[in-house]
Amino acid sequence: MREIFQDLGKKIEQRLDKENLDLAQISFEELEVFTLKVNLSEFETELSSLLINQDLEKQVNLYNNFGQPPITLFNNNHFVIDIYFWLHHDTSIHDHSFEGSFKVLFGSSLHETFNISFEKNYEKDIAKTKISKKSSEYLYQGHIKKITRGQSFTHRLIHLEAPTITLCIRSINDIKHKQWHHFSNGLSIEKKEINESTLKKFYYSEYLFLRNHENAQVFLNQLIQENSSSENMNFYEQLMTQALPFSEVFIEVFHQTLLHTYQKRDWFEDYQSFYKNLEERHLNLESDSPILRLIEHGYNTNLSKEEIRALLSSYKSYKPTLDDLELIESFS
Numbered sequence: 001m002r003e004i005f006q007d008l009g010k011k012i013e014q015r016l017d018k019e020n021l022d023l024a025q026i027s028f029e030e031l032e033v034f035t036l037k038v039n040l041s042e043f044e045t046e047l048s049s050l051l052i053n054q055d056l057e058k059q060v061n062l063y064n065n066f067g068q069p070p071i072t073l074f075n076n077n078h079f080v081i082d083i084y085f086w087l088h089h090d091t092s093i094h095d096h097s098f099e100g101s102f103k104v105l106f107g108s109s110l111h112e113t114f115n116i117s118f119e120k121n122y123e124k125d126i127a128k129t130k131i132s133k134k135s136s137e138y139l140y141q142g143h144i145k146k147i148t149r150g151q152s153f154t155h156r157l158i159h160l161e162a163p164t165i166t167l168c169i170r171s172i173n174d175i176k177h178k179q180w181h182h183f184s185n186g187l188s189i190e191k192k193e194i195n196e197s198t199l200k201k202f203y204y205s206e207y208l209f210l211r212n213h214e215n216a217q218v219f220l221n222q223l224i225q226e227n228s229s230s231e232n233m234n235f236y237e238q239l240m241t242q243a244l245p246f247s248e249v250f251i252e253v254f255h256q257t258l259l260h261t262y263q264k265r266d267w268f269e270d271y272q273s274f275y276k277n278l279e280e281r282h283l284n285l286e287s288d289s290p291i292l293r294l295i296e297h298g299y300n301t302n303l304s305k306e307e308i309r310a311l312l313s314s315y316k317s318y319k320p321t322l323d324d325l326e327l328i329e330s331f332s
Protein backbone atom coordinates (compact mmCIF):
# COMPACT_ATOMS: atom_id res chain seq x y z
CA MET A 1 0.00 0.00 0.00
CA ARG A 2 2.91 2.33 0.70
CA GLU A 3 3.73 2.47 -3.03
CA ILE A 4 0.30 3.91 -3.81
CA PHE A 5 0.96 6.92 -1.60
CA GLN A 6 4.60 7.25 -2.67
CA ASP A 7 3.49 7.23 -6.35
CA LEU A 8 0.81 9.82 -5.62
CA GLY A 9 3.37 12.03 -3.85
CA LYS A 10 5.94 11.69 -6.68
CA LYS A 11 3.32 12.50 -9.30
CA ILE A 12 2.29 15.67 -7.46
CA GLU A 13 5.98 16.58 -7.00
CA GLN A 14 6.58 16.30 -10.76
CA ARG A 15 3.49 18.31 -11.64
CA LEU A 16 4.47 21.06 -9.18
CA ASP A 17 7.86 21.30 -10.94
CA LYS A 18 6.41 21.44 -14.42
CA GLU A 19 3.08 23.21 -14.15
CA ASN A 20 2.22 26.69 -13.07
CA LEU A 21 -0.41 25.52 -10.59
CA ASP A 22 -0.44 25.56 -6.79
CA LEU A 23 -0.54 22.53 -4.49
CA ALA A 24 -4.24 23.08 -3.71
CA GLN A 25 -5.19 22.72 -7.38
CA ILE A 26 -2.83 19.88 -8.26
CA SER A 27 -3.67 17.84 -5.14
CA PHE A 28 -7.38 18.36 -5.83
CA GLU A 29 -7.03 17.08 -9.39
CA GLU A 30 -4.93 14.10 -8.29
CA LEU A 31 -7.41 13.17 -5.55
CA GLU A 32 -10.18 13.22 -8.16
CA VAL A 33 -8.53 10.29 -9.94
CA PHE A 34 -7.09 8.61 -6.83
CA THR A 35 -9.08 5.60 -5.64
CA LEU A 36 -8.50 2.91 -3.05
CA LYS A 37 -10.07 -0.31 -4.20
CA VAL A 38 -10.46 -1.74 -0.71
CA ASN A 39 -13.14 -1.72 1.96
CA LEU A 40 -12.53 -0.38 5.47
CA SER A 41 -11.34 -3.63 7.05
CA GLU A 42 -9.08 -4.43 4.07
CA PHE A 43 -7.65 -0.92 4.38
CA GLU A 44 -6.94 -1.44 8.08
CA THR A 45 -5.31 -4.81 7.39
CA GLU A 46 -3.07 -3.34 4.69
CA LEU A 47 -2.13 -0.37 6.84
CA SER A 48 -1.34 -2.67 9.80
CA SER A 49 0.99 -4.69 7.63
CA LEU A 50 2.66 -1.51 6.33
CA LEU A 51 3.21 -0.26 9.89
CA ILE A 52 4.66 -3.56 11.09
CA ASN A 53 6.97 -4.07 8.15
CA GLN A 54 8.23 -0.61 7.30
CA ASP A 55 9.53 2.51 8.97
CA LEU A 56 7.35 5.54 8.44
CA GLU A 57 8.29 8.87 6.90
CA LYS A 58 9.11 11.75 9.22
CA GLN A 59 5.80 12.32 11.02
CA VAL A 60 4.00 15.64 11.37
CA ASN A 61 1.33 16.50 13.95
CA LEU A 62 3.22 14.68 16.70
CA TYR A 63 2.27 16.97 19.54
CA ASN A 64 -1.42 17.56 19.00
CA ASN A 65 -4.66 15.69 18.73
CA PHE A 66 -5.54 16.48 15.12
CA GLY A 67 -6.60 13.04 13.88
CA GLN A 68 -6.76 10.03 16.17
CA PRO A 69 -4.08 9.29 15.09
CA PRO A 70 -2.68 11.22 12.16
CA ILE A 71 -0.26 9.10 10.08
CA THR A 72 2.10 10.58 7.51
CA LEU A 73 2.63 8.29 4.52
CA PHE A 74 4.61 10.63 2.27
CA ASN A 75 6.84 13.54 3.26
CA ASN A 76 9.24 15.42 0.97
CA ASN A 77 9.75 18.29 3.41
CA HIS A 78 7.53 20.49 1.23
CA PHE A 79 4.23 18.67 1.44
CA VAL A 80 2.90 15.53 3.12
CA ILE A 81 0.25 12.92 2.48
CA ASP A 82 -1.51 12.19 5.76
CA ILE A 83 -4.26 9.83 6.81
CA TYR A 84 -6.50 10.99 9.67
CA PHE A 85 -8.65 8.61 11.68
CA TRP A 86 -11.60 10.36 13.30
CA LEU A 87 -13.37 8.55 16.10
CA HIS A 88 -15.08 11.17 18.22
CA HIS A 89 -13.42 14.50 18.12
CA ASP A 90 -15.20 17.36 16.38
CA THR A 91 -12.76 19.85 15.00
CA SER A 92 -13.05 23.51 15.86
CA ILE A 93 -13.81 26.39 13.51
CA HIS A 94 -10.47 27.23 11.94
CA ASP A 95 -8.63 28.47 8.90
CA HIS A 96 -5.30 27.27 7.57
CA SER A 97 -1.73 28.48 7.28
CA PHE A 98 -1.18 25.72 4.70
CA GLU A 99 -2.79 24.65 1.43
CA GLY A 100 -3.78 21.35 -0.12
CA SER A 101 -6.84 19.12 -0.43
CA PHE A 102 -8.53 16.34 1.46
CA LYS A 103 -10.71 13.41 0.43
CA VAL A 104 -13.08 11.29 2.47
CA LEU A 105 -11.85 7.69 2.23
CA PHE A 106 -14.41 6.14 4.60
CA GLY A 107 -17.33 7.49 6.61
CA SER A 108 -19.03 10.86 6.33
CA SER A 109 -18.94 14.34 7.84
CA LEU A 110 -20.97 17.50 8.05
CA HIS A 111 -18.89 20.30 6.57
CA GLU A 112 -19.64 23.90 7.49
CA THR A 113 -17.91 27.03 6.23
CA PHE A 114 -17.96 30.46 7.88
CA ASN A 115 -17.54 34.16 7.19
CA ILE A 116 -15.24 35.80 9.71
CA SER A 117 -14.84 39.51 10.27
CA PHE A 118 -12.12 40.72 12.63
CA GLU A 119 -13.39 43.46 14.94
CA LYS A 120 -10.33 44.17 17.06
CA ASN A 121 -7.08 42.68 18.22
CA TYR A 122 -6.76 42.17 21.96
CA GLU A 123 -3.18 41.14 21.38
CA LYS A 124 -1.32 40.38 18.18
CA ASP A 125 -2.40 36.74 18.33
CA ILE A 126 -5.79 37.10 20.08
CA ALA A 127 -8.77 38.81 18.45
CA LYS A 128 -12.46 39.56 18.67
CA THR A 129 -14.38 38.37 15.63
CA LYS A 130 -17.86 38.05 14.24
CA ILE A 131 -18.71 34.62 12.88
CA SER A 132 -21.56 33.71 10.57
CA LYS A 133 -22.24 30.44 8.81
CA LYS A 134 -21.74 30.54 5.05
CA SER A 135 -22.58 26.99 3.97
CA SER A 136 -23.36 23.53 5.25
CA GLU A 137 -23.07 20.29 3.29
CA TYR A 138 -22.45 16.59 3.80
CA LEU A 139 -19.21 15.04 2.70
CA TYR A 140 -19.51 11.37 1.82
CA GLN A 141 -16.97 8.78 0.71
CA GLY A 142 -15.07 10.10 -2.31
CA HIS A 143 -15.84 13.78 -1.75
CA ILE A 144 -12.89 16.15 -2.05
CA LYS A 145 -12.35 19.67 -0.73
CA LYS A 146 -9.62 22.12 -1.57
CA ILE A 147 -7.83 23.79 1.37
CA THR A 148 -6.71 27.35 0.68
CA ARG A 149 -4.74 29.59 3.02
CA GLY A 150 -6.31 32.33 5.08
CA GLN A 151 -9.68 33.55 6.13
CA SER A 152 -11.56 32.89 2.89
CA PHE A 153 -11.69 29.18 3.75
CA THR A 154 -12.76 28.91 7.39
CA HIS A 155 -14.46 25.64 8.23
CA ARG A 156 -15.56 23.01 10.71
CA LEU A 157 -16.01 19.28 10.20
CA ILE A 158 -18.36 17.21 12.30
CA HIS A 159 -17.33 13.63 11.71
CA LEU A 160 -20.46 11.53 11.74
CA GLU A 161 -19.37 7.94 11.37
CA ALA A 162 -16.84 6.30 13.64
CA PRO A 163 -14.39 5.95 12.10
CA THR A 164 -14.40 8.57 9.41
CA ILE A 165 -11.07 8.45 7.60
CA THR A 166 -9.69 11.25 5.46
CA LEU A 167 -6.68 11.49 3.19
CA CYS A 168 -5.06 14.91 3.28
CA ILE A 169 -2.35 16.32 1.03
CA ARG A 170 -0.99 19.50 2.55
CA SER A 171 2.00 21.80 2.51
CA ILE A 172 4.22 21.87 5.60
CA ASN A 173 6.65 24.37 7.14
CA ASP A 174 4.30 27.24 6.29
CA ILE A 175 5.54 29.99 8.55
CA LYS A 176 4.35 33.02 6.58
CA HIS A 177 0.66 32.73 7.32
CA LYS A 178 -1.28 32.73 10.54
CA GLN A 179 -3.83 30.09 11.37
CA TRP A 180 -6.79 30.99 13.58
CA HIS A 181 -8.96 28.97 15.88
CA HIS A 182 -12.36 30.63 16.32
CA PHE A 183 -14.59 30.09 19.33
CA SER A 184 -18.29 30.48 18.57
CA ASN A 185 -18.60 33.39 21.05
CA GLY A 186 -16.33 35.59 18.93
CA LEU A 187 -13.00 34.91 20.62
CA SER A 188 -10.24 33.97 18.17
CA ILE A 189 -6.84 32.65 19.22
CA GLU A 190 -4.02 32.02 16.82
CA LYS A 191 -3.38 28.32 16.37
CA LYS A 192 0.21 27.49 17.24
CA GLU A 193 2.03 24.22 17.14
CA ILE A 194 3.96 23.89 20.36
CA ASN A 195 7.55 23.70 19.19
CA GLU A 196 10.01 21.20 20.60
CA SER A 197 11.98 23.79 22.52
CA THR A 198 8.92 25.18 24.32
CA LEU A 199 7.69 21.69 25.07
CA LYS A 200 11.02 20.74 26.65
CA LYS A 201 10.87 23.88 28.84
CA PHE A 202 7.44 22.81 30.09
CA TYR A 203 8.71 19.29 30.81
CA TYR A 204 11.64 20.78 32.71
CA SER A 205 9.22 22.95 34.64
CA GLU A 206 7.28 19.82 35.60
CA TYR A 207 10.53 18.29 36.88
CA LEU A 208 11.33 21.41 38.91
CA PHE A 209 7.98 21.16 40.72
CA LEU A 210 9.11 17.79 42.05
CA ARG A 211 12.31 19.38 43.36
CA ASN A 212 11.47 22.76 44.82
CA HIS A 213 8.00 24.28 44.47
CA GLU A 214 9.09 27.88 44.96
CA ASN A 215 11.86 27.81 42.34
CA ALA A 216 9.60 25.93 39.97
CA GLN A 217 6.86 28.52 40.28
CA VAL A 218 9.32 31.33 39.52
CA PHE A 219 10.53 29.41 36.46
CA LEU A 220 6.99 28.71 35.22
CA ASN A 221 5.97 32.36 35.68
CA GLN A 222 8.96 33.46 33.62
CA LEU A 223 8.25 30.85 30.96
CA ILE A 224 4.64 31.96 30.61
CA GLN A 225 5.73 35.61 30.36
CA GLU A 226 8.29 34.76 27.73
CA ASN A 227 5.85 32.76 25.56
CA SER A 228 3.19 34.45 23.46
CA SER A 229 -0.36 34.28 24.86
CA SER A 230 -1.46 32.03 22.01
CA GLU A 231 1.41 29.60 22.70
CA ASN A 232 0.32 29.36 26.33
CA MET A 233 -3.34 28.96 25.40
CA ASN A 234 -2.63 26.31 22.76
CA PHE A 235 -0.52 24.41 25.26
CA TYR A 236 -3.28 24.70 27.84
CA GLU A 237 -5.91 23.40 25.39
CA GLN A 238 -3.70 20.41 24.68
CA LEU A 239 -3.22 19.73 28.38
CA MET A 240 -6.97 19.85 28.90
CA THR A 241 -7.64 17.38 26.09
CA GLN A 242 -4.96 15.05 27.45
CA ALA A 243 -3.01 15.26 24.22
CA LEU A 244 0.25 15.58 26.16
CA PRO A 245 1.56 13.31 28.91
CA PHE A 246 1.81 15.81 31.78
CA SER A 247 0.84 14.86 35.32
CA GLU A 248 -2.44 16.01 36.87
CA VAL A 249 -0.45 17.92 39.49
CA PHE A 250 1.38 19.91 36.82
CA ILE A 251 -1.84 20.54 34.86
CA GLU A 252 -3.41 22.04 37.98
CA VAL A 253 -0.36 24.21 38.70
CA PHE A 254 -0.33 25.41 35.08
CA HIS A 255 -4.06 26.13 35.23
CA GLN A 256 -3.64 28.26 38.39
CA THR A 257 -0.65 30.10 36.96
CA LEU A 258 -2.55 30.84 33.75
CA LEU A 259 -5.49 32.19 35.77
CA HIS A 260 -3.18 34.39 37.77
CA THR A 261 -1.43 35.71 34.64
CA TYR A 262 -4.45 36.40 32.44
CA GLN A 263 -7.47 36.83 34.71
CA LYS A 264 -7.63 40.60 34.25
CA ARG A 265 -7.54 40.51 30.46
CA ASP A 266 -10.82 40.98 28.55
CA TRP A 267 -10.20 38.11 26.18
CA PHE A 268 -9.57 35.68 29.03
CA GLU A 269 -13.02 36.44 30.38
CA ASP A 270 -14.44 35.48 26.98
CA TYR A 271 -12.38 32.31 27.06
CA GLN A 272 -13.68 31.35 30.49
CA SER A 273 -17.27 32.20 29.66
CA PHE A 274 -17.10 30.08 26.51
CA TYR A 275 -16.28 26.99 28.59
CA LYS A 276 -18.71 27.95 31.35
CA ASN A 277 -21.55 28.11 28.80
CA LEU A 278 -20.39 24.85 27.33
CA GLU A 279 -20.57 23.21 30.74
CA GLU A 280 -24.03 24.60 31.42
CA ARG A 281 -25.58 23.93 28.03
CA HIS A 282 -23.79 21.18 26.21
CA LEU A 283 -25.41 18.02 25.02
CA ASN A 284 -23.17 14.98 24.80
CA LEU A 285 -25.09 11.87 23.80
CA GLU A 286 -21.81 9.90 23.65
CA SER A 287 -23.00 8.06 20.62
CA ASP A 288 -21.38 6.65 17.49
CA SER A 289 -24.64 7.08 15.59
CA PRO A 290 -24.42 9.74 12.84
CA ILE A 291 -28.01 10.77 13.54
CA LEU A 292 -27.46 11.33 17.26
CA ARG A 293 -24.24 13.22 16.48
CA LEU A 294 -26.24 15.47 14.15
CA ILE A 295 -28.95 16.09 16.75
CA GLU A 296 -26.25 16.86 19.33
CA HIS A 297 -24.49 19.27 16.96
CA GLY A 298 -27.77 20.98 16.05
CA TYR A 299 -28.59 21.51 19.72
CA ASN A 300 -25.08 22.67 20.66
CA THR A 301 -24.97 25.21 17.84
CA ASN A 302 -28.44 26.59 18.64
CA LEU A 303 -30.21 25.39 15.49
CA SER A 304 -34.01 25.57 15.63
CA LYS A 305 -35.96 22.30 15.93
CA GLU A 306 -37.01 22.66 12.31
CA GLU A 307 -33.41 23.15 11.20
CA ILE A 308 -32.32 20.03 13.10
CA ARG A 309 -35.11 17.99 11.48
CA ALA A 310 -34.08 19.31 8.04
CA LEU A 311 -30.44 18.43 8.80
CA LEU A 312 -31.44 14.84 9.57
CA SER A 313 -33.67 14.43 6.52
CA SER A 314 -30.89 15.52 4.18
CA TYR A 315 -28.38 12.97 5.54
CA LYS A 316 -28.37 10.05 3.09
CA SER A 317 -32.16 10.56 2.57
CA TYR A 318 -32.71 9.55 6.21
CA LYS A 319 -36.25 9.42 7.57
CA PRO A 320 -36.26 10.65 11.20
CA THR A 321 -37.75 8.09 13.61
CA LEU A 322 -40.27 8.87 16.34
CA ASP A 323 -37.47 8.64 18.90
CA ASP A 324 -35.41 11.21 16.98
CA LEU A 325 -38.38 13.58 16.75
CA GLU A 326 -39.20 13.16 20.44
CA LEU A 327 -35.61 13.89 21.40
CA ILE A 328 -35.62 17.07 19.27
CA GLU A 329 -39.01 18.12 20.75
CA SER A 330 -37.65 17.70 24.29
CA PHE A 331 -35.21 20.60 23.75
CA SER A 332 -36.30 23.77 25.44
Ligand SMILES: [Fe+2]
Pocket: 094, 095, 096, 155
Ligand atom coordinates in the same frame (compact mmCIF):
# COMPACT_ATOMS: atom_id res chain seq x y z
FE1 LIG B 1 -9.21 22.25 8.39
